[in-house]
Amino acid sequence: MAASNNSSVSSKLLDAITNDDMEAWQLLILANPKVFDLAVWPENPLILACKLRRFAFILVIGNIKPELALQKIQDGTTVLHLSSIYGDEEMVMALLDLRVNVDRPLCYEKDDDFFMIPLQFAVVHGHVDVILLLLSACPDSITELNSDKQTVFHLAAEYCVPDAFRVLVGEAKKLNREYLLDEEDSHGNTVLHIAVHYKQLRIVKMCLPDQLSSTTDGHDFPIRVNAKNMNDETALDLCDKIPDPDHETRQIDSIIRKAIRREMSLSPDSGADHRHRKRGSSTSTTIPSWLTLETKNVLLVVLAIFITLAFTLTCSLPTFFPKEYLLAIDLEFELKDLLYAKLPVIFYFMSFITVLLTTSTCILSVLLYSLPCGTLMLLGGFVTFILYLLLAYFVMPKFSVRVGSRRRLPSYYLMLILALGFIFVGSLLIHLGDCLILCCNNYAKSVINKVVSKFWSRRNKRLPISNPSFQVQMSQVGNALLASTSTSNN
Incomplete structure (x- = not known):
């Protein structure tokens, strides 16, 4: 009997919302204060109030039972998500005060498909005013990530909304969150990677502002212009891969190269990976990440010591091996004696010293x-x-x-051939080792990328861009509800 009474009360409360009868609503609530805990509702009253744009009811119901706003209604989104998607500022303001618990407001709730909060949907659709409203109510929501570990800056660049990006940069500066501009997503892409891929010139300019100009769109946080994604590509690499470059692409290319030169001038021995290439050129000059100024100075000293040691040992060998000079003169050996170490010991010493001095001299000259x-x-x-x-x-x-059978090779030339052959084989092995490590590293990255995508991404698709306005949709739903209610009353 009590259940039937509660069901009847809930139906009357929904009718009061539909008819915008606040007086009837208040009387029913006073007579049945626990109806929200006991009644079985045919429709969520808070969502019905949002659909019919009954803002007074939204405030009242939200104060009594704010958890009702957590119900997912369309593609796993809450009503605040939809309001942010369609840019309904009035509805967003009405919903922002609802707190499902003390510590976590409604604006931190994520949808079921992309794990995105309302702010991220507002960024995707470029609703600047809604973005400002959400950030004013929940400033820390700017740090939230979606299923692909993308920040709001990634989304603004991917969905080509430079106005939203500009507003986010300004808010990030106020909140001391500029580091978000240099964060990486699940594929290792920074905002600069995304902006270059989609040829977003305005966003690239905001990421890499000209330090000599007085632009207000820029920021003071240094973005890693040479950061690499999981495919081992920098933003300049992506720019070089754009087919049929137009005027915007050439401007982006110029901005990135200026940023690289500026970074090198500020820190010429920095650990960044700088590449100077012309479009269409396959050659590149790479500065190793470990070659800092201190490392370079130590390496120069060590190489100079090696060269000095090589000269000193070479001059001292006749003193250490006087007998070999007397016994080895005009002797003839077989080639197999070289492998069995039957040649004079001084020959092997000289070969080792030649390898040491040759490599040291080459590296020192390059430095x-x-x-x-x-x-x-x-x-x-x-x-x-x-x-x-x-x-x-x-x-x-x-x-x-x-x-x-007839050819004889002097000891001096054999020593040079042995030393150069050892250097060649050693360099080849090192190069093959680097290639093997790089291949294993790329394979590991691809495996990690697949695992991350599997566990982070819920759907392998971009967000849909909606066309109709939220007000129109809600009005249509409200009219349908009114029509059905009047029909049932008749």
Whole structure:
């Protein structure tokens, strides 16, 4: 009997909302104060009030039972989500005061498909006024991520809404959240990657403002212009891949290159990966991330010590191995003696020293070439190597190794061939190792990307862009409800 009475009261309350009869509503609530906890509602009264735009009822019901606003009504969204999608500022203001609990307002609730809050939907659809309303009520909602770990800045760039992006940048500065501009999504893309991919010139300008200009759209937070995504691509790489570049693409390319040069001028030995390339060129100059100024200085000292040590050891060998000079003169060995280590010990020492000095001289010359007098430094390294070759020629004992039946190879030339062959094989192995590590790294990234996408993304599709206004849709629903109510009364 009580259940039937509660059901009757809930139906009368819904009729009061439909007829916009607040007096009847208040009388029913006073007579049945626990009806929200006991009644079975044929329709959510708060959502019905939103559909019919009964703002007085929204306030009253929200104060009594704010949890009603959590019901999902369309594609897993709440009524605040829909209000944000359609840019209904009045409805958003009415719903923002509803708190489903003390610590978490309604504006933090996420939909079922994309795990997005109302602010993110407002950004996708470019409703600037709604964005400001939501951020004023819930400032920390600017840090929320969707199912693809995208920030509101990612979404503004992906859905090409530069006005929303500009407002978000301003709000992020007020809230000290500028770091969000440099966050990565589940695919490793920063906002700059997304903006370049969709050729959003205005957003690129806001990401990389000209420090010499007095633009108000820019910000002071340094974006990593050379950041790489999971495909090992920078924003400049994506720009180079755009087919048939137009005027906007060329402007984006110019802005990124200026930002790279500016970053290098501010920190010439920074750990960033800088690439200077012309469109259509396959060559690139990469500065290793570990080559900082301190590392470079230490490396220069170590290489200079190696070269000095090589010269010192070469000059001292006749003193350490005097017998070998007497015994090895004019001797003839077989090629297999080289493999069995039967040649004079001084030969192996000289081969090792040649490898050490050659590699040290080459690396030192490359490092010194970046200095203002780099050409002279390179010439000095070449002269040092020639001096060593002359010294090694006089130090090496004069014996020969028979190759084949008649051909004899002098010890000095065999030493050079062995040293250069060792350097070549070592460089090849290092290069193959780097390629193998890179392939394994890319494979691991792709596996991680698939796993992340599987567990983070609920649907592999972009958000739908809605056309009709929220007011029109709600009015149509309200008219249908009024018509059905009048028919049932008759």
